Amino acid sequence: MAAFEFKPAFSAFAVLLALCFQVVHAANSFAGSNLYYAAGLYDDDRTTLLEGLQSAGMKVLRVWIGGQSESQKGTDINPFNDLEPSYPCNGDDSCYDDTVLERLDDFMVAANSYGVKLLITMHSYNALASNDAYGSWYGIGDFYTDSNAQTYFDARLVHILNHVHTSLGKPWTELSDYIFGFEAENEAMIGDGQTFIEDNQEWQCDRAGTIKGQLGNNSGILVLTGGESWLAESVQSDWLTCDALDVISIHAYGTGDLSTSAIQPYVEQAQSAGKKLIVEEWGACYFDTSNNDCPTGDALSTDTRNANILNWAEQIDNAGLPWLYWEVLPNADPHDSYDYEVGVVDDPSWSTLQQAAQAAAQATAAFDFSAYLL
Template sequence: MLLNILGPLSVLFIAALPAVEAANSFAGSNLYYAAGLYEDDRTTLLEGLQSAGMKILRVWLDGQSSSQKGTNINTFPDLEPSKICDGDASCYDDTVLERLDDFMVAAHSYGIKLLIDMHSYNALAAGDVYGRAYNKEGFYTNSDAQSAFDQRLIHVVNHVHTTLGKPWKELSDYIFGFEAENEAMIGDGQTFIQDNQQWQCDRAGTIKGQLGDNSGILILTGGESWMAESVQPDFLKCDALDVISIHAYSPGDLSTSAIQTYVKQAQSAGKKLILEEWGACYYDTSNNDCPSGSVLSSSTRNANIKNWADNISAAGLPWLYWQVLPNADPHYSTDYEIGLVNDASWSTLKSAAQAALQAEAAFDFSAYLL
């Protein structure tokens, strides 16, 4: 109809319209104990991630009291080491926040932002201050627990960076996103998660209330145990949530067609998706149950890495691998890790991450990346 109206001018008019380019995808990694890295290991990690074109590193705030995954770390306490602080600024131990202050500045120089989990179900289940006070279910259902935990979230996003002099909630050049908790409620079962979806939205509302609507920092869910559990209907309806985080280790969940089902749901709801945790087992046991077994050949494991990464990228999702280590992988139990030192699978993961940068994305994250 427009062509008929404009006649000969139509070609000029259409040529003047700006070209619409699809956004490209990206990859990243997790390292839950990043706050404990010494400078040499930090540099090794960031150089490795940069060489792979990885854009995001997901980190946690839970304290660590010993070396992890073969990495010799500078140990650090929990943010709330001995009691629930409930907003008492003098009660929080900010060591982990100050360690990440340094880390995020270093990461920025390598083109990498941090995705910050402000608590994890792992800590709760291990009996941290919230686990001792409320147990694994009461933490999510008790109004006092929710109020006190909200104060933790508020404390974190308002932490003033020790060198940049601004609160974290204003550091969109350094922080990709915040998550209230890693894998909230997973130990309580899928029905419990379904019955308590509002917990996620309420925590996101607390974070959004601090960030505002135009912070340039995303609010994510932190994932669950598998695809269907990670994408709950009320998460998709929650105004305060920007991104639904998927954790998936089963090969069935890592097929392009399976992922696309959830891509369509998120697009219809106006939300973004990210495959925030996935990995290829070092052993020949089921990929989503990987504590031990016979060692896979390098060629088989590398084929799994390439195949699943290609599937995820083909479905239009960015992804974060669990996990890239700044050292040789010691192959401890539940071994998905890939080391930057003498690991036969690093070059494959690196190539897959570089390929993700060329893949067309179903969601545009470009405004949130360096």
Template sequence: MLARFFALLCVALSVVASPTARATPKSFAGANLYYAAGLSTSEQNTLFSAMKSANMKVLRVWLDGQSTATTKGTTITSYNDLEPNTVGTYDDTVLNLLDAVMVNAHSYGIKLLISMHSWNALSRPDIYGQWYGTGYFYEQTQPQQYFDNRLRHILNHVHTTLNKPWHQLSQYIFAFEAENEAMIGKGSDYIAAHQQWQCDRATTIKSVLGSNSGILVVTGGESWLSESVQPNWFSCAAIDVISIHAYGNGDLVQSAITPYVQQAQNAGKKLLFEEWGACYFNTANNNCPSGTALSTSARNSNIQSFASAITGAGVPWLYWQVLPNADPHYGSDYEIGVTDPSWSALKSAAQTAATSNAAFDFSAYLL
């Protein structure tokens, strides 16, 4: 009997000491490119091969139409908004283009985070902005019902080569978000007063995905750290991940991020630093329209410092933005092209993230 007791004790101790049982999740990095749907196959390959070399795992893309043939110095295929002229009448060109992008991304070990609308389009205005403006869109029942139909249309889009709806493509899609920076132009008080809009849209998305889809539902971020992390979102069952967008130096320090990490862990939610960037100019980092170019060493130092703070807090991140071409340095310039002098600094930061401990386990959702 005593021998059996010691044998069982040894088994129990071996389980406790097992590296698998005690393994700490690792972080990851990725990038944004809002017009990725318009990239040629060659441009996609340039972008994805560079991202793979940096061990980047996620590319965040948008569905808003692009009417210019050159964007951020990238030659693209133009495409319409998903609902170009009438709410509820869809032009699936952008969805079909992203079908090809997601298959190619997958071959490089990269998944897509799909933003299904943006404040930028609403305020442009797109058809929702034309019909409802930037107030009624978030306030009235009818536009919310129409917008939920849009979300369902996207989720049920049948992939043109995989012959499955997007909501079943967990091997290709990391997450969905209803809208990039919802309500951002209305101010922080408005966002705080209309937190339910985000939860309601997440509930619509989750109702199609189901509870075990392998695809996350994220919020889409706001202007800065505290605005991005609204308290009611911690208690919304349909929200899996709260997205942080922040560009101010005060937000891009580990001590500012850590309290939100603890809140998310306590609530059973995850955080993703979905947008951040290092300004190319010598202006304030969150006010980057123009100015004198920073030296490469100064900008690289900022990239490394900001990335280190986010990674050190245990939060994975996506950079705004990585281009498949040299950055033309237009206004509000955070972009880094894969041939730019600062790409090596961003690449190194992403590689460091991939080997660093994380506060949240995203491993089931990555390739």
């Protein structure tokens, strides 16, 4: 009888001890940024950017594989072609222009020395809509439904993933110390509308399958979706059940989508499905127009904008999600159209964004990304 009475007491103590251990060892969140044209930065700007990210404790920089020929957002660009300059290469190595990949080789080594990993977006809807190799051949609708387009695009993904780093001598699939994750496309299908996205969810999972097929299941590199236009559109039901997807990426600029109460139900869905969430794009508009539609307007007061940055970052933190800001610039912000950017140089909101990013690193995470960060 004595032994019988002792056992429940011991079990209760063990459960309590386990719970305490979990609380003590709960993972912290993190912050990062986007810079879609990072492959075009000159060395001085790259150093300025990375020093800024490090000072803010930012751990991930999201970059795109595309071409750039002109200055972007006040940043001087060292021009480079798209990976497929003229037409889909479909695995023909002589057709690809690897300049952008080689530029990112250098960038990821530099980033690593500042504690930053790259999240690599392998294509963008923006390029498709601007009649790149795929847009000119298939347009914005058939690209997602034509079987040949999917075959050719998968060949692009395979080529990128197996690019051998010019100085490290290993394919990107093996560079988990430098690469946080891969995603097939930025905001896939957004120009075709929410119904089209809902009806063609398999496109995202099929592309993730191609990526995961090259990475394997133990690469230490995540596979993400690349986001959509807003919170509900970014989290589709079939993606939560797709084995090849590790992380569902949320893009959100509407202020309602940036509240803890709006995000929390999606956190619970992802946790139940065994997936992770990240707010991959968000920003606080420089202008006084609607935050998710601000092509121009009068400048907000610095105090108001800074309060917006701190408030929305805190809301995301309270929901337990890491976030990547759109965007940190290595130069002064020229305040172009749709201006969410914050410049490392001479920007009255930079110290505020630094503060928000540092706070994110102390916030309790709903999902443990620690194994994927430096």
